[in-house]
Structures are given as structure tokens and as C-alpha cells.
Amino acid sequence: MHVVLVGPRAEIVRGLRADGHEITLLYEPGHRDRAVGLADQVERMCAVDSYRKVESLWSALHHLEPMDPVGAVVTTTEWAVVATAVLGQLIGARSLTPAQALACRDKGVQKKKWNDAGVPTAAWHVLCNGLASAAEAETCLTQTGLQFPLVVKPLAEGASKSVKVVRDIDEFVAAAGSIDGGRAMVEQFVEGREWHFDGVIDGGELSAFMVSRYSEPLLCTKYGKPIRSIALTPALNREIYEAAADLALRAVPALGLTTAVFHLEAFGEPGQFVASELACRPGGGIVGVMTERVIGMDIYEASARVITGDPIPRWGEETEYTHGWTILPTAPGKLNAVDPQEIMKLPGVDSVIMRLEKGSPMRDMADASTTGVGCAAVKGMSTLECQGYIDEVVAAVEKIHESAPFEAVES
Numbered sequence: 001m002h003v004v005l006v007g008p009r010a011e012i013v014r015g016l017r018a019d020g021h022e023i024t025l026l027y028e029p030g031h032r033d034r035a036v037g038l039a040d041q042v043e044r045m046c047a048v049d050s051y052r053k054v055e056s057l058w059s060a061l062h063h064l065e066p067m068d069p070v071g072a073v074v075t076t077t078e079w080a081v082v083a084t085a086v087l088g089q090l091i092g093a094r095s096l097t098p099a100q101a102l103a104c105r106d107k108g109v110q111k112k113k114w115n116d117a118g119v120p121t122a123a124w125h126v127l128c129n130g131l132a133s134a135a136e137a138e139t140c141l142t143q144t145g146l147q148f149p150l151v152v153k154p155l156a157e158g159a160s161k162s163v164k165v166v167r168d169i170d171e172f173v174a175a176a177g178s179i180d181g182g183r184a185m186v187e188q189f190v191e192g193r194e195w196h197f198d199g200v201i202d203g204g205e206l207s208a209f210m211v212s213r214y215s216e217p218l219l220c221t222k223y224g225k226p227i228r229s230i231a232l233t234p235a236l237n238r239e240i241y242e243a244a245a246d247l248a249l250r251a252v253p254a255l256g257l258t259t260a261v262f263h264l265e266a267f268g269e270p271g272q273f274v275a276s277e278l279a280c281r282p283g284g285g286i287v288g289v290m291t292e293r294v295i296g297m298d299i300y301e302a303s304a305r306v307i308t309g310d311p312i313p314r315w316g317e318e319t320e321y322t323h324g325w326t327i328l329p330t331a332p333g334k335l336n337a338v339d340p341q342e343i344m345k346l347p348g349v350d351s352v353i354m355r356l357e358k359g360s361p362m363r364d365m366a367d368a369s370t371t372g373v374g375c376a377a378v379k380g381m382s383t384l385e386c387q388g389y390i391d392e393v394v395a396a397v398e399k400i401h402e403s404a405p406f407e408a409v410e411s
Contacts, residue, residue: 006074051075051079058091073307104257149189233318236322337400348378
């Protein structure tokens, strides 16, 4: 089959190659280095000005002709989900439908479908025209019944970009005005622990499923703390898995997905889970590493195979150890000095994946929840031990940052 991959991802290319598919790769200029690194594994590739533009994706295929008819269009790039689905429909190739893709991208569409299906989720409202004044904000609260604290966010972004918690009218107006495009989602702030459920639904049934718990809600990245997550071992947490599966089997099909990879975020406790957001692609960070170790499946390869129809290989699940991971924090304004070999020496650490070279300037984690100098995976005999290892890694990286050089400031 000829498969178009929107956005370079080595794991997807590896899986498509293993299944014997012909690959055309479309990439944004900012991903050129990644694309070039995969050039010897794909038949052809073409730059596009934006993953979000159907016109750009569609015209790129015309520029690459002649070539075999396209059988499937796939992506794991969040911003490309809707455009990829529309492209698939336009050229008659296998892909998500545009309606499925939109329900997994636009938070207002998603919440409406969950409300209609009786899936528990926070109270919400779409500000179609933002907020022009404090009076408009007061009217919104009166008409919707929403109460502070609230969460204001873009309708279709990712990685917690531009997400803000607001506690009064002035903050509400300012947060709504900071969202690009004029529209914004406002929802009731939900207290409690935050979770993420990652897996594959096949024919309406969960064929692979992993439950993970964030050490702190994702908004911790707005206050200088990195994402930290522990994947619960299925054999040791049956009741939690059953409660999580109950929510997933309601929330995923409610969006029209019966065969797909998904990343579902939720708040609360087992038996009282509240759906937060759902994406029809693998989770960020190193969720893929966790699914390999905990439930015996490569979720990235699976995300293409649910579209192409190829079998999804499985191997044995973890039954003894607990696995977890953390994004390695940054120190904005400084140059990265983290040596992965030093992190590997810490207790419980079994792999380190660097994203930022030594000497490179570090960004602020408040910009996006996935911002970091890299990621580290740990393994322990319990969730408590695993959490301790993760905390040691974060503390060690923060210690390194204390003596890191500052970025040069142009005069």
C-alpha cells in the first residue's frame, strides 16, 4: 500500500517499512532535519508550509506525481489531524473521517458530544467572540453558572499552550484576550489528581490499554515543574484499570471512534473519573516507551496500523515492576549543561532521551507542557519507589542548571 505520512516520525516509518508499505513523507520546514534523517527509508518527500492547511498537503502530492495511488494517510502530529483526515477523504484514501478528527481536536465539539452521550466532564462554555469587557465576563458567568476558579484555553491547541487558571474577572478577561484567533474555551476548574489513559480501541473494544497517573496536574508546568508520570502495572492494579476502562469505553466511542489509537486525560479517582480531553494519536513525552514496557505494544506503530489495517504485534505485559518517566526540566535563559550519562547513574534510571544538545538555550516550560531538555525513564518495585526515583532525577537536573552558563544577550 502507498501511505502518506504527515509529519516525520521514525517509529511510524519503521512500522510502515516492516509492513512493506511505500511511503511519501510530508513535512514542515521546521522538521526538515528529521525528514532528511528518514530520507533513505521513504520513497519521496515534500515540504509543506503548514500541517494545518489541506491546500498545502494536497498540492504537495500533485508536485510529487507521477506516483502510485495513495491507499492511506496517517499522522501523529496533533496540528495535522484534521487536515490529514480531509486529505484522505479528498483522495479516497484510508484515514480518520473529518468528523472524527474534528471531535478529537476541537474541545467544544468534543465536550458537546460527551454531554450528549452522558460522559462525565467539567462544565464548559465556548467564548465565540472572546471577552471585550468585565461586563461581558460577568454576563458569561451569570448565563452559564460557571464559578471561579476557571480554566481558559484555546479550542484546538496542544501541550497546555496558552492554558490559564483564572480566579477573578480581570484575570478572566485577560486570559480570554490572550488566546489567538478570538475564540476560547472556558471550563470549570476540576480539583484532584490527573490521569492519562493510552491505548487502542478496535471494533469498539479495548485491545490495548495503559493507565498512568501524573504526579501533579499538567498545569504544574506553568509554575516551573516538569511533567512526571507513573504507568500503573495492569496485573497489580486491576480495579483501577476496570474503572479507567469504563470511562474510556464511553468517552472514545462518543467521538465516533471505534478503531483508533487514543490518548485520554481525566481527573478524579477510580469510580469518579471525569473526562478532560481526548486526542486520536499517541500521547506526548515518552508514552510510547511506556506502552512498550508496560503493555507490550508500540503505540506509534499501532497508530498507523489502525488506519492501514495491518495486524498490531503484541508481547508480554509487565507483571512485576512499575515504570515511570519525567521530562527533564529547563532553566530559561541558560544553556543546557545536562550530560545524559550522569543522569543514567542515578538510582532506578534505565534510559535517557535527550532533546536538547549541550550548550543549547533552554525554553520556558510554561510555554508548553512538553518543553524540556529531554526525558528519563525509571523502573521500581512500587509506585512510591518509582516516584522517588523520578523526584531524584528532577532534583539532579535542577542542580545542574544552577551552575549552567547564561545565554548570551545581544546588545
